[in-house]
Amino acid sequence: xxxxxxxEQRLVKGISFLAAYSVIFxxxxxxxxxxxxxxxxxxxxxxxxLPKGGYYFGGEGxxxxxxxxxxxxxxxxxxxxxxxxVPAALFINVQLIRLxxxxxxxxxxxxxxxxxxxxxxxxxxxALMLLLGLHASLLAGIITVALLITPILVRAFDEVLKxxxxxxxxxxxxxxxxxxxxxxxxxxxxxxxxxxxxxLLAFGRGIGDAASVLFTAGYTDNIPxxxxxxxxxxPLSIFFQLSSxxxxxxxxxxxxxxxxxxxxxxxxxxxxxxSKRYAKNIIK
Amino acid sequence: xxxxxxxxxxxxxxxxxxxxxxxxxxxxLIGVGxxxxxxxxIGGHSLSDLLFSRQWFPMKGEFGFMPFxxxxxxxxxxxxxLSAPLCLFAAIYLTQFGKHRLLQVMLPVIDILAGIPxxxxxxxxxxxxxxxxxxxxxxxxxxxxxxxxxxAGGVVLAVMCIPYMLNMLIEVFQTxxxxxxxxSLSLGAxxxxxxxxxxxxxxxxxxxxxxxxxxxxxxxxxxxxxxxxGNTLDISVSPFSPGYPLPALIxxxxxxxxxxxxxxxxxxxxxxxLFVIILVINLFFRYFIHKTEKI
Amino acid sequence: MITYPVFSYQKAxxxxxxxxxxxxQTPIIEVKGLNVRTxxxxxxxxxxxxxxxxxxxxxxxxxxCGKTTLLKSLNRLTDLHKELQVSGEVLIDxxxxxxxxxxxPIMRQKMGLLSxxxxxxxxxxxxxxxxxxxxxxxRSKDLIAHSVESNLKxxxxxxEVKNRLNxxxxxxxxxxxxxxxxxxxxxxxxxIILADEPTSALDPISTKIIENLFKELKEHYTIIxxxxxxxxxxxxxxxxVFMYYGDIIEQGHxxxxxxRPQTEVLKKYLVDGN
Numbered sequence: 103x104x105x106x107x108x109x110e111q112r113l114v115k116g117i118s119f120l121a122a123y124s125v126i127f128x129x130x131x132x133x134x135x136x137x138x139x140x141x142x143x144x145x146x147x148x149x150x151x152l153p154k155g156g157y158y159f160g161g162e163g164x165x166x167x168x169x170x171x172x173x174x175x176x177x178x179x180x181x182x183x184x185x186x187x188v189p190a191a192l193f194i195n196v197q198l199i200r201l202x203x204x205x206x207x208x209x210x211x212x213x214x215x216x217x218x219x220x221x222x223x224x225x226x227x228x229a230l231m232l233l234l235g236l237h238a239s240l241l242a243g244i245i246t247v248a249l250l251i252t253p254i255l256v257r258a259f260d261e262v263l264k265x266x267x268x269x270x271x272x273x274x275x276x277x278x279x280x281x282x283x284x285x286x287x288x289x290x291x292x293x294x295x296x297x298x299x300x301x302l303l304a305f306g307r308g309i310g311d312a313a314s315v316l317f318t319a320g321y322t323d324n325i326p327x328x329x330x331x332x333x334x335x336x337p338l339s340i341f342f343q344l345s346s347x348x349x350x351x352x353x354x355x356x357x358x359x360x361x362x363x364x365x366x367x368x369x370x371x372x373x374x375x376x377s378k379r380y381a382k383n384i385i386k
Numbered sequence: 387x388x389x390x391x392x393x394x395x396x397x398x399x400x401x402x403x404x405x406x407x408x409x410x411x412x413x414x415l416i417g418v419g420x421x422x423x424x425x426x427x428i429g430g431h432s433l434s435d436l437l438f439s440r441q442w443f444p445m446k447g448e449f450g451f452m453p454f455x456x457x458x459x460x461x462x463x464x465x466x467x468l469s470a471p472l473c474l475f476a477a478i479y480l481t482q483f484g485k486h487r488l489l490q491v492m493l494p495v496i497d498i499l500a501g502i503p504x505x506x507x508x509x510x511x512x513x514x515x516x517x518x519x520x521x522x523x524x525x526x527x528x529x530x531x532x533x534x535x536x537x538a539g540g541v542v543l544a545v546m547c548i549p550y551m552l553n554m555l556i557e558v559f560q561t562x563x564x565x566x567x568x569x570s571l572s573l574g575a576x577x578x579x580x581x582x583x584x585x586x587x588x589x590x591x592x593x594x595x596x597x598x599x600x601x602x603x604x605x606x607x608x609x610x611x612x613x614x615x616g617n618t619l620d621i622s623v624s625p626f627s628p629g630y631p632l633p634a635l636i637x638x639x640x641x642x643x644x645x646x647x648x649x650x651x652x653x654x655x656x657x658x659x660l661f662v663i664i665l666v667i668n669l670f671f672r673y674f675i676h677k678t679e680k681i
Numbered sequence: 682m683i684t685y686p687v688f689s690y691q692k693a694x695x696x697x698x699x700x701x702x703x704x705x706q707t708p709i710i711e712v713k714g715l716n717v718r719t720x721x722x723x724x725x726x727x728x729x730x731x732x733x734x735x736x737x738x739x740x741x742x743x744x745x746c747g748k749t750t751l752l753k754s755l756n757r758l759t760d761l762h763k764e765l766q767v768s769g770e771v772l773i774d775x776x777x778x779x780x781x782x783x784x785x786p787i788m789r790q791k792m793g794l795l796s797x798x799x800x801x802x803x804x805x806x807x808x809x810x811x812x813x814x815x816x817x818x819x820r821s822k823d824l825i826a827h828s829v830e831s832n833l834k835x836x837x838x839x840x841e842v843k844n845r846l847n848x849x850x851x852x853x854x855x856x857x858x859x860x861x862x863x864x865x866x867x868x869x870x871x872x873i874i875l876a877d878e879p880t881s882a883l884d885p886i887s888t889k890i891i892e893n894l895f896k897e898l899k900e901h902y903t904i905i906x907x908x909x910x911x912x913x914x915x916x917x918x919x920x921x922v923f924m925y926y927g928d929i930i931e932q933g934h935x936x937x938x939x940x941r942p943q944t945e946v947l948k949k950y951l952v953d954g955n
Contacts (some may be wrong), residue, residue, distance in 0.1 A: 359505070
């Protein structure tokens with residue numbers, strides 16, 4: 103073999119090795135910085151109490167309002183997304199099973215929708231809110247986030263549903279089930295692992311997104327009791343507190359960032375774990 | 387079939403259809419909704435004025451989006467230059483040269499990191515990148531900067547795009563049939579020649595798509611950039627000066643725009659602009675992927 | 682170190698090998714104590730095998746018995762599957778391919794590969810055949826053009842494609858693609874052809890063409906053919922190796938092996954196979 107070929111290969115291997123490990127390093131470094139800064143600022147008081155008087159000037163209190171608010175908002179949005187998305191995903195995979203072109207076109211559109219930035223959803227949500235006569239509130243936030251995460255939920259669920267063999271549906275039809283019964287009893291059950299993954303994925307996106315709730319959910323120091331009250335969210339609490347000139351307030355932003363990152367990691371890991379567990383009951 | 391079964395069948399069917407149609411209507415609704423809110427400003431100004439004018443004086447009714455478009459393009463291109471080669475080579479290493487175990491460990495890690503909210507990347511940018519730019523990079527060039535700059539925005543975006551693009555690239559490289567790699571090697575190609583002639587050539591549409599979608603993501607990213615980019619109206623060539631990308635404009639001003647006439651409409655126009663640009667990029671590159679997946 | 686002098690290409694018209702009697706008798710491939718395993722288990726268990734020159738050797742056995750893995754260990758394509766651990770010796774003309782590093786591409790060029798499904802490279806028909814030559818460092822356009830033509834003629838593809846040499850290779854039919862892959866392999870002047878169920882994706886007519894080509898080619902090449910079509914083994918084999926769960930159970934002349942099997946496993950396989 104010619105020497106220059108050897109050298110070319112070594113050079114490329116070297117470059118790609120460096121690239122791979124610097125990527126790994128950067129990502130680990132990011133997690134390290136966020137955790138090391140945040141864990142120092144983290145305490146029971148920060149997580150489990152509401153902001154008290156003078157909080158935004160370094161006073162006592164915590165970010166419980168944002169944690170609970172994010173949870174409310176994301177649960178609401180996920181429920182809404184399930185109500186719209188699950189039947190849609192089943193429809194694509196049961197009623198449209200023979201129409202490959204239609205299926206692919208729908209998937210293509212949904213994939214493209216996945217890429218729309220959340221600030222656009224935020225602006226649209228705001229316009230919608232004005233149209234419906236709402237003001238910045240939990241409800242408006244839920245609707246906006248639901249719009250954002252429904253395509254994600256549908257596509258993630260659909261990815262699993264589309265691997266279910268057609269024969270299974272045919273077997274169900276031959277036993278006298280209607281299409282909807284097949285969809286709910288057979289296909290949904292087979293795709294349960296995918297459903298859980300999709301659910302958690304959508305929930306995680308809902309918790310983490312800031313730009314869509316910026317003008318639709320408002321912000322408050324309290325935990326909302328009704329749907330038309332404004333609600334605080336974790337990403338926004340990080341964002342607002344970090345822009346404060348006061349060191350103590352910024353510290354709490356770091357703590358909130360750790361809490362948020364921790365939730366997201368927890369959701370991702372449990373999604374992987376659960377989808378593996380439920381996958382055991384699936385006919386291959 | 388008894389009556390209850392038939393009625394449930396019809397009802398569920400209606401529900402499924404409604405869900406799907408609503409879902410497919412979302413992009414249309416967004417487009418129409420934003421256009422409707424942006425109509426006053428589109429009616430009152432010529433499109434070329436809005437897009438290419440540098441005069442941004444909302445109080446005087448002058449809305450030139452050029453500085454924002456410029457900033458957006460600047461940070462996006464910067465992020466792309468920083469992340470794309472890195473991702474390409476890292477994906478090649480992980481799928482071709484590296485140990486099998488490394489890829490198995492990295493795949494879920496990359497997947498999880500892709501789900502980390504952008505605000506966390508923003509926090510990291512404020513903690514690490516902004517001070518690093520101010521303390522270490524700027525003095526090298528003999529300029530003064532707070533660190534909140536286009537460069538910081540570009541770097542944070544680049545890091546955000548890494549897991550996203552890497553994920554797609556690895557997927558692209560893994561779909562290339564083993565038989566084709568074997569053919570190249572058995573004809574006497576070195577490992578790198580095989581990668582060059584088979585993996586990169588065969589995966590080229592996929593690589594382009596991953597890059598394109600990465601660009602689209604960077605272009606529309608809001609919070610992380612907003613936190614580090616400085617948000618100052620300026621058209622400057624220097625990466626050390628602050629910028630003001632489109633998403634940051636929308637996010638920053640929504641609270642205060644109600645008092646100035648046409649301001650909310652201008653912001654809706656910015657959102658519409660983002661929507662159209664990114665939808666077009668997405669449709670274009672997704673089409674690539676859908677085409678190649680079928681083969 | 683093995684070198685392939687460029688001038689040997691001038692003799693490309695008559696692919697005759699100048700071999701003395703001594704060389705003719707030593708096996709061209711010798712496998713000694715080859716083990717291939719994954720973390721889950723063994724795929725090949727202590728394989729010892731000698732492959733004679735200019736013969737068609739058929740590897741026979743039920744699917745999953747390790748035939749393909751054995752074939753791919755011969756030119757070390759097992760490298761592509763990083764989860765595989767390979768140990769032992771695979772001597773090609775006396776050189777252990779598992780131990781070479783920088784000469785691996787040259788060693789691999791001694792073996793042409795024909796896989797289950799044709800995998801044309803994502804370039805034109807012409808450049809598929811020219812690919813190996815360019816890798817060898819041959820720059821002369823005439824030499825390459827000549828080799829492309831003669832090898833395409835040899836597999837009977839020239840008349841079908843001579844007017845569209847620059848169209849993409851995957852525009853051909855599957856049968857044509859497989860012949861293209863054979864021509865591509867022959868162009869680098871290998872001594873051995875490794876064929877992994879090369880006709881399993883083909884129609885009967887293309888199968889016939891490939892089988893007849895093999896019969897012609899064995900005059901100058903050693904062919905190792907993996908198949909699970911018994912009749913194909915009978916038609917082509919000079920030597921049959923029967924494998925079962927990573928072991929070689931029986932081997933020998935097809936008349937002995939297939940007509941008078943010694944082991945129960947092979948008897949059962951022959952009955953079920955027919």
